[in-house]
Amino acid sequence: MKKAYSNKAIIFSLVFPGILVFIFAILAPICLSVYYGFTNFSGIGSYDMIGFKNYIELFKDEAFQVSLRNSFLLAVGFICIQHPLAIITAAVLDKLGRHAEGFFRCVYFLPNVISVAVIAYLWKFIYNPSFGLLNNIIKLFGGKGDFNWLGSGSAIWSVLVVLIWHGFGWGMLIYYTGIKNIDPSLYEAAAIDGATNRTTFLRITLPLMRPVIQVNVTLAIISALKQMETVYLLTNGGPGNETQFMANYLYKQAFSSFRYGYGNAISVIFIIVCILATQVLNRVFKQDEGVAA
Amino acid sequence: MKTVANAAVLQQPALNKKKKNFQPANIVLWVLLSFLAVLQIFPLIWLLDFSLASSNEMFTSGLLIWPKQIRWDNYVSAFVDGHFLLYFRNSLFINVLAVVLVLLLSVMLSFACTRMHWKLSGLVKGLILLGIMIPIHATLLPNYVIYDRLHLTDTLWALLIPYIAFSLPQGLFLTSGFMESIPREIEEAAMIDGAGIYRILFQIITPMLKTSLVTVSIMTFLNNWNEFMMASTYLSSPKWKTLPFSVLEFTGMYSSNYAVQFAVMALTAAPMVIIYILLNKQITRGVAMGAVKG
Known part of the structure; x- marks a missing residue:
């Protein structure tokens, strides 16, 4: 019995394929990034090792700082706009019952199953100055409706709207499942005591949802850091670098700028920032649990 | 099951009571709920509406167009010139293959890491789980060079390998959590009956993991189906291009014919929307289970 479970050949056969894929597609590329991050490779031809020059430049690079700022703004948007709406919606949805509940849940989640390519181009059209939906709505209310939404100054806010809109259903669904897992007898007891909806929400739903909220907030911050695809198609970081995000910038x-070495240095910092953010958030929330207990 | 039914019955009076002392707050909540629903769905309705009109009709001031004549030919152009059939087939093939391989590798890895006795099991599991934190787009640049050197660009492998690699950490996480909860007595009994490790894993343990395997499949499929950053970096010939390319390539080809662009977007979105409506319950559960991955 024991012998079969420590058979080296069997263990190797089970682990090797997975490890190989992981090393080939994740670990080796990261090591290669670290290497190229120390070079001035343009993408073709020869190159030199230049030490930490890329990293020194990166810390002074304004576009990189804008990228970090944009991730921060997006995270704030997720946490202060998307999530409060999502959690309230989830709580209301939970009380609706059968058909209406299923219908609304479906409607909210639908944008999430649609390809980012479609979503990004769709919003490009919505923001279109000449026939876009948004300007047509403004015209309907008597405005001029010729605003350039993706122009300088407003572009970042327009991008944030798309991202907050697109991810709403995903966050809502997780909160919704969390609320479904709350023991219904608590709500019964509250109803018998004559508690209003608002009291029930504030005193029962929110406190019990704490772990779910923590996971969801962590995921939101990480996805704000990782954002790339929507921005790539919507603005490609422009105008200038106003809507730049780390992944898109690298x-x-x-x-486009043929600075492959520099791009890899950004990749390395990008990975470090993501790992650091995950670790810090996990630690903060773990401590928080300790205090609560 | 019984308690759930009881709870539903018990909640009924509470609901009626709520209706009696009708609070203005309820109206506010209904308005909010409906407003958000319109916000989420209206852009998609707009997309569908414009895809059936002609480009000349778009420059109106109304929100929706009532097309004089429904232009199905927009969809014909989208279907033919968007290489819909080829890209759809590629997407389906690559994604199904990725799902199957992710399931297989996850089950093998988590069995080795949770059941088998070897020194490095903790290290290997920890290393692969670390992959959850690695941003996928940080590997775009080095992987491009690797695939270029190994002549893997424009092949199936250039997509399949990273798709599997980045879904594997989550697959391992979900299956190993579930596997730990399966009592060992079952395996011991099978062992006495003379079953080998492979048979125990694939014929006894794997069927018991059904719920988490469904979750892994759904998450893998959802994540990779709509992926296009890697695809557009590693592929240049149409041979293995996936469905998002229908949209990406079309903007150049039909830059002034907006109606056809709307049609290709609607067409590209359709398969996933249909799958979602058909498998609504499973996907909802899968996302809920998969997303809370710690």
Whole structure:
């Protein structure tokens, strides 16, 4: 019995394929990024090792700071706009019952199953100055309706709206499942005591949802840092670098500005920032649990 | 089951009571709920509406167009010139293959890490779970060079390998959590009956993991189906291009014919929307289970 479970050949056969894929697609590329991050490779031809020059430049790079700021703004948007709406919606939805509940849940989640490529181009059309939906709505209310939503100054807010809109259903669904897991007898007891909806929400739903909220907030912050695809298609970081995000910036540096080495240095910092953020958030929330207990 | 039914019955009076002392807050909540629903769905209705009109009709001031004539030919152009059939087939093939391989590798890895006795099991599991934190787009640049050197660009592998690799950490996490809860006595009994490790894993343990395997499948499929950053970096010939390329390539081709662009977007979105409506319950449960991955 024991012997079969420590058979080296069997263990190797089970682990090897997975490990191989992981090393080939994740670990080796990261090591390669670290290497190229120390070079001035343009993408073709020869290159030199230049030490920490890329990293020194990166810390002074304004576009990189804008990228971090944009991730921060997006995270704030997720936490202060998307999530409060999502959690209230989930709580209301939970009380609706059968058909209306299923219908609304479906409607809210639908944008999430649609490809980012479609979503990004759709919003490009919605923001279109000449026939876009948004300007048509403004015209309907008597405005001029010729605003350039993706122009300088407003572009970042327009991008944030798309991202907050697109992810709403996902967050809502997780809160909704969390609320479904709350013991219904608590709500019965509250109803017998004559508690109003608002009291029930504030005193029962919110406190019990604490772990779910923590996970969801962590995921939101990480996804704000990782944002790339929507921005890539919607504005590609422009105008200038106003709507730049880290992932998009490293891509642009490598493939449009032909600074492959510099792009890899950004990749390395990008990975460090994501791991650091995850660790810090997990630690903060774990401590928080300790205090609560 | 019984308690759930009881709870539903018990909640009924509470609901009626709420209706009696009708609070203005309820109206506010209904308005909010409906407003958000309109906000989420209206852009998609707008998309569908414009895809059936002609481009000349778009420059109106109304929100929706009542097309003089429904232009199905927009969809014909989208279907033919968007290479819909080829890209759809590629997407389906690559994603189904990725799901199957992710399931297989996750089950093998988590069995080795939770059941088998070897020194490095903790380290290997920890290392792969670390992958959850790695941003997928940070590997775009180095992977491009690797695939280029190994002549893997424009092949199936250039998509399949990273799709599997980035879904594997979550797959391992979900299956190993579930596997730990399966009592060992079952395996011991099978062992006495003369079953080998592979048979125990694939014929006894794997069927018991059904719920988490469904979750892994749904998450893998949802994540990779709509992926296009890697696809557009590693692929240049149409041979293995996936469905998002229908949209990406079309904007250049029909830059002034907006109606056809709307049609290709609607067409590209359709398969996933249909799958979602058909498998609504499973997907809802899968996302809920998969997303709370710690």
